[in-house]
Amino acid sequence: MKAVFCIVLSLLVNAYGRGGTDLGGKWHYIIDPFDVGLGKGLMMDAVPADKHSFFEYSYTGGKTLMVPGDWNHQDPELRWYEGVLWEARHFAASPSRGKRQILYFAGVSLRCDVFLNGVKVVSHEGAFTPFEADVTELIREGDNFLAVRVDNTRHPDSIPALSFDWWNYGGITRDVFLIEVPEVHVRDYFIRLQKGEKDRIVADVQLSVPDEGLQVGIEIPRLGFMKTLRTDKNGHARGSWKVRGLERWAPLAPMLYEVTLFCGEDRISDKIGFRDVAVDGTAVSVNGTPAFLKCISFHEEIPWESRRACSPEDASVLIDAALELGCNAIRLAHYPQNEHIVRLAEEKGLLIWEEIPLWQGIDFSSRETFRRAATYLEEMVGRDRNRCAIILWSISNETRPSPDRNAFLLDLLEEGRALDASRLFTSAFDGVHYDSDAAAFRIEDDPFAASLDVVGINKYMGWYAKWPGDPSSLQWEVLPDKPLVISEFGCEAKAGIFGQADVAWSWSEDYQVSLYRDNLEMFRHIENLAGVSPWILFDFRSPFRQHPVHQDYYNRKGLLSDRGEKKKAWYVMNEFYREK
Ligand code: GCU
Secondary structure, X not given: OOOOOOOOOOOOOOHHHHOOEEOOEEEEEEEOOOOOOOOOOOOOOOOOOOOOOOOOOOOOOOOEEEEOOOOOOOOHHHOOOOOEEEEEEEEEEOOOOOEEEEEEEOOXXXXXXXXXXXXXXXXXXXXXXXXXXXXXXXXXXXXXXXXEEEEOOOOOOOOOOXXXXXXXXXXOOOOEEEEEEEOOOEEEEEEEEOOOOOOEEEEEEEEOOOOOOOEEEEEEHHHOEEEEEEOOOOOEEEEEEEXXXXXXXXXXXXXXXXXXXXEOOEEEEEEEOOOOEEEEXXXXXXXXXXXXXXXXXXXXXXXXXXXXXXXXXXXHHHHHHHHHHOOOEEEEOOOOOOHHHHHHHHHHOOEEEEEOOOEOOOOOOOHHXXXXXXXXXXXXXXXXXXXXXXXXXXXXXXXOOOHHHXXXXXXXXXXXHHHOOOOEEEEEEOOEEEEOOOOEEEEOOOHHHHOOOOEEEEOOEOOOEOOOOOHHHOOEOOOOOOOEEEEEOOOOOOOOOOOOOOOHHHOOHHHHHHHHHHHHHHHOOOOOEEEEOOOOOEOEEOOOOOOOOOOOOEEOOOOEOOOOOEOHHHHHHHHHHHXX
């Protein structure tokens, strides 16, 4: 099969490997609830021209926020703020001649316009994918002024849409770099094991210029591997080679190789794993071995500080908690999470289900919404396709069949497969119901579900749905010829409440234990079960969750509380995974 390598986007891949200037730190901010900042000139830091001039808007001397970081947790007045807010800072630069200056944002929520020295250089929609601007012509020797108009207002035709069960954090929530690269540099690459093979490496490399005949070097010292390629008229080079002694990356056995690409004066190194993933009957197999996904879902959040996770240390908190639970896989709910999390998971040997935030309530009739979804998918795949730990791209969560939705998602799936033919595609569905005539759980016919490699089922038996019978006797007839992952199950429990093991509204840990035991018993009878992913690792923030006594804007389905305490159900899940 001709593997397609498309230049996903003009994005610089592996920005973290470029060692750019970190523009994080204290940024000034101005809240702009009436969105007047453009007219007020907030793209510049006002200074009085003479003794007659005055101004009411300027940054210097004002309040500051830490970047990366959401604004909600940094200023009590911004806990619920939804709207426009400007963040800005001065920075000194000393651009080298003949080099390109790339301004790179790892993520801004939910959308933004970026101004450098008063000139708009880029706009971006989507909180969870990176973007950049080439500012070579604008950057100055010495002082520069960078201003970002951030807007976290929700829109009905956005991805996600008007409502979602997580906090609508706003701000420059991820890293910002100024990266200097040679005129001719490695812009994008995709290096992987040839699908279906054990010892053939494939490399696609895209340079920043569409020049033919340029030489690209690829070095993997640990394999004694050193090859050179020539670019075609698009500046793209491809090669594939059999290699000896290749140790494949595997779950909890994360073999990563230092790979260096170079062209002219440009060099970029990355840690690359080589593995194969496929569907094998109703199992997901990695390197030809069925791998039951002992998974856990989590949000990109540090709950005890009510904030977005954004640093390598934050990534360790989340990944270590997944490893301690006994997982070999994680579901990054419900959006591409930051690169620290993805890369650390890969280094620790955790398989990854990664998804775009196409979450309920999507306007499937809008072509504008489709363009946004396709862009999200391109940006997620473009950023992470070199991360071998990712085995599943998921493109939707809890959508129901309809003509518009079927067409939208089938088109999106086609886009995804064109972007990356090397991975499995999935989605999570909540349409499973108990069919008493058939005495089995079933799902409505769905041409989109039928087109996926793996199917995720979100099913809250004992919480949103009452048990129709004894869990050990219940049968499932849900897409029996496909691998099925229980992508969500569980219930709420507030840490420290005990007893009433049969009372849902008790919010007790003992009810959560009985529910987990019942669900795990039922899962044992699902013939095509390929994995489970409890919802969720930690209690997390959500505007939906307003139970006057138990929630306090936390969804409390965590196996760990918002303080990181293990609830009793954590031990039930840990035992299940240790036995698997
Ligand atoms: C849904 C949804 C989650 C949500 C969960 C819940 O299945 O996918 O995002 O948090 O249910 O209701 O807790």
